[in-house]
Structures are given as structure tokens and as C-alpha cells.
Amino acid sequence: MEFINLHRQYERIKDDLDQRLKQVYEHKNFIMGPEIKDLETKLAAYCGRKHALTCASGTDALILALMALKIGKGDAVFVPSFTFFATAECVSFLGATPVFVDSDDSFNLDHRSLLKAIQDVQNEGALKPRAIIPVDLFGLPADYDEIEKIAQKYQLHIIEDAAQGFGAEYHGKKTCGFGVISCASFFPAKPLGCYGDGGAVFTDDDDLAELIYSFRVHGQGKDRYDNVRIGLNARMDTLQAAVVLAKLEIFEDELCRRNAIAAKYTECLEKYYPVPFVPKSKSSCWAQYSLLAESEEQREEIMMKLKDKGIPTMIYYPIPLHLQTAFRDLGYEKGSLPVCENFSKHIFSIPMHPYLSEDEIHKITQALISAVNQEKIK
Ligand SMILES: *Cc1c(COP(=O)(O)O)cnc(C)c1O
Numbered sequence: 001m002e003f004i005n006l007h008r009q010y011e012r013i014k015d016d017l018d019q020r021l022k023q024v025y026e027h028k029n030f031i032m033g034p035e036i037k038d039l040e041t042k043l044a045a046y047c048g049r050k051h052a053l054t055c056a057s058g059t060d061a062l063i064l065a066l067m068a069l070k071i072g073k074g075d076a077v078f079v080p081s082f083t084f085f086a087t088a089e090c091v092s093f094l095g096a097t098p099v100f101v102d103s104d105d106s107f108n109l110d111h112r113s114l115l116k117a118i119q120d121v122q123n124e125g126a127l128k129p130r131a132i133i134p135v136d137l138f139g140l141p142a143d144y145d146e147i148e149k150i151a152q153k154y155q156l157h158i159i160e161d162a163a164q165g166f167g168a169e170y171h172g173k174k175t176c177g178f179g180v181i182s183c184a185s186f187f188p189a190k191p192l193g194c195y196g197d198g199g200a201v202f203t204d205d206d207d208l209a210e211l212i213y214s215f216r217v218h219g220q221g222k223d224r225y226d227n228v229r230i231g232l233n234a235r236m237d238t239l240q241a242a243v244v245l246a247k248l249e250i251f252e253d254e255l256c257r258r259n260a261i262a263a264k265y266t267e268c269l270e271k272y273y274p275v276p277f278v279p280k281s282k283s284s285c286w287a288q289y290s291l292l293a294e295s296e297e298q299r300e301e302i303m304m305k306l307k308d309k310g311i312p313t314m315i316y317y318p319i320p321l322h323l324q325t326a327f328r329d330l331g332y333e334k335g336s337l338p339v340c341e342n343f344s345k346h347i348f349s350i351p352m353h354p355y356l357s358e359d360e361i362h363k364i365t366q367a368l369i370s371a372v373n374q375e376k377i378k
Contacts, residue, residue: 001310001311001312001351001360001363001364002312002351002353003312003313003314003351004189004351004352004353005353005355005356006188006193006353008353008355009247009250009254009353009354009355012250012355013246013247013249013250016246016249017242017243017246020035020242020243020245020246021239021242021243023242024238024239024242029238030237030238030239031235031237031238032235032238033238033241034238035238035241035242035245036054036235036236036238036241038241038245039054039236039241039244039245039248040052040053040054040200042245042248043176043184043200043202043248044202046174046248047174047175047176047177047182047202048173048174048177049176049177049182049202049203049204050203050204050205050206050209051202051203051204051205051206051209052176052200052201052202053200053201053202053209053212053213053216054198054199054200054235054236054241055198055199055200055201055216055234055235055236056197056198056199056233056234056235056236056237057185057187057197057198057199057234058086058161058163058183058184058185058186058187058190058199059086059089059090059185059199060199060232060234061163061183061184061185061199061200061201062086062087062090062133062159062161062183063090063093063094063232063234064201064212064215064216064232064234065159065181065183065201065212066090066091066094066096066131066159067094067211067212067215067231068181068208068211068212068215069130069131069157069159069180069181069208071091071094071096071130071131071157072094072095072096073095073096074096074127074128075096075097075127075128075129075130075131076096076097076099076121076127076128076129076130077091077096077097077098077099077130077131077132077133078098078099078101078114078117078118078129078131078132078133078156079091079098079099079100079101079132079133079135079321080100080101080102080103080108080109080133080134080135080137080340081100081101081102081103081320081321081322081323081337081340082102082103082107082137082317082320082321082340082343082344083135083137083161083317083321084135084163084164084316084317085321085324085326086163087133087135087161087163087321088100088321088327089326091133092326092327096130097127097330098321098327098330099117099121099127100117100320100321100322100327100330100332100337101113101114101117101337102337102338102339102340103337103339103340103343104143104339105277105339106140106276106277106279107137107138107140107276107290107343107347108134108135108136108137108140108142108143109132109134109135109142109143109147110339111143111146111147111150113337113339114132114147114150115150118150118154118156122154129154129156130156130157131156131157131158131159132147132150132151132156132157132158132159133158133159133160133161134147134158134160134161134178134179135161135163135164135165136160136161136162136163136164136165136168136175137164137165138164138276138284138286138287138288138289138290138316138349139164139165139167139168139191139284139285139286139287139288140165140168140276140278140282140284141165141168141169141170141175141178141282141284142160142178144158144170144178144179145171157179157180157181158178158179158180159179159180159181159182159183160175160176160177160178160179160181160182160183161183162175162176162178162182162183162184163183163184163185163187163190163199164185164190164191164285164287164288165191165285165287166184166190166191166192166285167191167192167251167255167285168282168283168284168285169282169283170281170282171281175285176200176202177202180203180205180208181201181202181203181205181208181212182201182202182203183199183200183201183202184199184200184201184202185198185199186198186199186200186236186240186244190287191254191255191258191285191286191287192244192247192248192251193244193247194240194241194243194244194247195239195240195243196237196239196240197240198236198237198240198241198244199236200236214228214229214231215229215231215232215234216231216232216234216235217231217233217234217235218231218232218233219231253354254354255285255354257354257355258285258286258352258353258354259283259284259286261286261289261352261354261356261361262276262284262286262289262352264361264365265289265350265361265364265365268361268365268369269291269365269368269369272368272369272372272373273291273292273293273368273372274291274292275291276289276290276291286352287352288314288316288349288352289349289350289352290316290347290348290349290350291347291348291349291350291368292343292346292347293346293347293348294346295345295346296345296346298372299315299345299346299347299348301371302348302368302371302372303348305367305370305371306350306364306367306368306371309363309367311350311351311363311364311367312351313348313349313350313351314348314349315344315347315348315349316347316349317344317347318344319344320337320340320341320343320344322336322337323341350364350368351364
């Protein structure tokens with residue numbers, strides 16, 4: 001059994017995908033070919049945004065967003081500590097300072113911890129609070145109502161990191177539609193992935209879109225050989241756009257399948273484990289289905305028992321970012337963000353993709369139940 005089975009999806013889209021790739025080989029516009037514009041139009045429509053600009057990765061999407069907002073040295077950017085490294089890495093990469101925020105019990109950024117972090121930075125006075133990067137962790141949208149209230153009060157930009165959240169909804173509105181700029185990743189393991197690296201930036205603001213367009217290709221002005229600012233080479237390959245276009249055709253059906261599988265997991269497991277909670281106002285795209293063990297030792301035991309039965313599991317994330325070596329200089333200590341530190345000791349994720357069979361789901365849930373049954377969790 002695979003943690004994410006991309007082969008079954010390939011079998012399904014093979015004919016359409018092969019056709020689309022063949023078209024790219026034939027027109028040979030490998031850089032910024034017609035598939036790029038086509039994909040950008042479809043992505044913008046899907047997320048209800050005025051502009052969608054594809055780029056080379058989710059990390060580049062975040063960097064482009066911060067560059068467009070002119071965030072750099074002396075600026076504080078508030079990020080959850082419980083996320084993938086790139087969320088905070090891009091902040092430091094541009095010379096700004098990530099300020100880490102603790103999690104709530106949905107694994108997402110806790111707005112009370114956010115408020116406190118902003119007030120602490122204000123009181124210290126060394127950094128200028130500029131932006132918040134909420135993450136739609138594991139596919140669940142962050143609490144944008146609360147975050148927007150805080151952002152408004154302190155005049156901060158919101159940059160949505162929807163790298164794991166593409167396709168999810170909050171109050172009926174799609175992710176990649178929150179904040180002034182949103183960022184998506186099409187890394188192969190994300191809910192909508194390509195066959196390599198890829199990403200996209202979303203905004204409704206014409207000026208920001210124009211800036212991002214320029215930064216994406218060496219700070220271009222009227223053309224590629226007129227350079228008006230320092231930028232990057234952050235384009236998405238035409239071939240990758242063709243892959244995303246093929247996958248977008250079946251994406252709604254895949255979302256339904258992910259939700260059905262998550263519902264089945266929850267139904268079977270809720271008596272034995274704390275299961276992910278999805279509030280009425282939200283829908284998840286289930287990038288991950290994560291459970292909490294009672295202790296680090298118990299987690300290790302559960303994961304070993306599943307491994308013995310051929311069931312892979314993963315730990316997202318074993319080290320919260322404020323305790324990562326790369327951020328050592330920021331001076332965080334163990335115990336400073338207790339909720340997410342606790343998650344990293346107890347959390348583990350089980351196989352989640354739209355093509356899990358009934359048999360596989362049964363095998364996984366039975367193995368999880370028997371792993372804890374003797375110990376009677378809850
Ligand atoms: C994957 C991911 C990214 C980075 O995306 P890449 O396409 O791998 O560069 C950023 N933030 C989060 C939360 C992610 O999960």
C-alpha cells in the first residue's frame with residue numbers, strides 16, 4: 001500500500017494527459033506556452049479571483065507574494081509554527097523576521113496566540129508588524145473571520161498559504177480567495193499536483209498582479225529584455241501546466257472521494273482516537289488525515305504495528321518551526337509554543353488519496369483499532 005497512490009490517478013487520466021503532453025512536444029513552446037494562460041484562466045475562475053499567475057513552486061509563490069508587498073528587513077511576519085518549513089523560510093529568505101504563532105485544536109493558527117504575538121512585537125518596538133501568513137493546514141481553511149479582524153485592527157496584510165488547501169472552502173468561498181494574495185503549490189503530493197514542481201499566486205489587485213508578473217520573469221518591464229526591477233526566474237513549465245490541466249478535469253470528483261474516505265475514517269475511528277474536526281463553516285480538501293496518539297511511545301507502537309501490516313504512516317510535523325535549527329537565532333525555547341510542540345509528539349497521518357479502495361480503508365481502520373484496543377484509548 002502507498003501513502004499517496006499517484007499511479008491509479010495516472011491510469012484514469014492517461015489518454016487525456018498523453019494527448020495534452022503530445023501537443024506541448026509538438027508546439028514546442030516549453031516556456032510560457034498556451035497551456036500556461038489556459039491554466040491561469042481556469043485557476044482564477046475556480047477560486048473566484050481576478051488574477052491567477054502560475055509559478056515554479058509553492059515556495060516561489062510565497063516569495064513573489066512577499067516581494068510584491070515589499071516585505072523585507074525590519075518587518076515582522078506572523079506565521080504558524082506548525083506547518084511546512086517553506087511558510088517561514090520565505091520570510092527569512094527576504095530578510096524579514098518570522099514570528100511564530102501557536103496552533104488551536106484544529107492544527108491551524110490560533111488567533112489568540114496571533115494577537116498576543118502581534119502585541120509582543122509592538123511592545124518590543126524593534127520590528128514593524130507587516131503581514132500574517134495563515135496556512136490551510138492538512139487541507140482545512142484557517143479561521144479567516146478572526147484573522148481578518150486582527151489584520152484590520154493592526155493594518156497587516158494577509159497572505160494565504162493554501163499549498164495544502166486547494167479546493168477547500170470557508171463559508172462557501174474557495175481557498176486561494178482569502179487575503180490580499182494567496183499561494184498554491186502543485187507539488188505532486190498536494191491535493192492538486194503536477195509531475196514536478198509548480199505553484200500559483202492569486203490576487204484581485206491589478207497593481208500587485210502586475211508586480212508579480214514582472215518579478216516572475218527577471219523584473220521585466222515592457223518585455224523580457226527590458227528589466228525594470230530585480231526579480232527571479234519563477235515560471236512554471238508549460239509541460240507542468242498541461243499536467244495540472246488534465247488533473248483539474250477530474251478534481252471535483254477527487255474532492256468528493258477524499259471527503260467520502262475521510263468520513264469513513266472518522267466513522268470507524270472516532271471511538272478510538274481524537275479525529276480531525278471540520279466545523280460547519282468549512283470543508284476540507286483532506287491533504288492529510290491526521291490522528292493523535294496518547295504519547296510519543298504509543299505513537300511509535302501504532303506506527304510499527306501498521307508498518308508490520310504494510311500500511312505506511314507519516315509524521316507531519318515532527319519539529320515545529322520555532323524549534324528548527326535554521327531558526328535557532330530567533331531565540332525560541334522548548335515550551336514557548338506548547339500546543340504545537342505537543343502535536344509534534346503525538347500526531348501521525350494515515351494514507352489519504354482519492355483512490356483508496358474499500359478493502360484498503362477497512363484494513364487501515366482495523367489495524368488502527370486493534371493497535372489501541374488493548375489499551376482502551378478514551
Ligand atoms: C508544500 C508546501 C509549501 C511549499 O510548496 P512547494 O511547491 O513544495 O515549494 C508551502 N507551504 C506549505 C504549507 C506546504 O505544505
